[in-house]
Amino acid sequence: MNERDEQIVRLLRNVIRPMEDAELARDLWPRMLDKMKGTAIRVPWFDWALAGLLVLLLCLFPAAIPGILYHL
């Protein structure tokens, strides 16, 4: 870097200070647990639609059940 670049860096550091206090103020584990629980029970609507379609197809074409089981 040349002198002009160094000046830009000095100006940048003067305006945007380094983070002196980057300590975490509180325990984030309870929030983590909430996220894990919330995400675990959430099933996308598309999955429900697929499950519904599968049940409908099985009701309409029960003869296809052995074929589906064979491919699982």
Add this chain to the structure above:
Amino acid sequence: MDVLERFSRGDLEAFEAIFRQFQGEVYGWTLRMVRDRATAEDLTIEAFWRMYRAHARFDPARSFGAWARRIATNVAYDHLKKTRHEERFPEEYAGKPAADPVVQREVRDGIHLAFATLPPKLRVVASLRLIEERPEGEIAEALGTSIGTVKSRAFRAVRLLRKHLKRLGIEP
């Protein structure tokens, strides 16, 4: 079996132990990139969530801290991509006022604007290397790249900042 190995097998208690041990480090690293405490907390949660989902890919023989920094950097990078042009730094992180408050205000605003418009890849390196003065090797490891790339991005960030500032009529 040690805690990292149990984590890699999906043990929730091991994950909690690791979370409690590393949450401060991940938060501090993230804060240095996004420079906002509330956002850094949200992104820390998101980073640990990604770590938990990726537990099977973690090698217990390697450093968890380095792996966590890598994931946290990706999370922060994704956030910066989404919020580019929208952010301004909180006043608490701004520099000391100079003798001429009018000129200083213009320069400060110009620097903030120029910094916020940097491409996220350059902005992350500018934050960690130019402002925080973190070691190039540590940044390279977190970005999954080489020291040469870190140096190159820092250089490009400075040049781009100078260009933006010149366009705003600020020439230090």
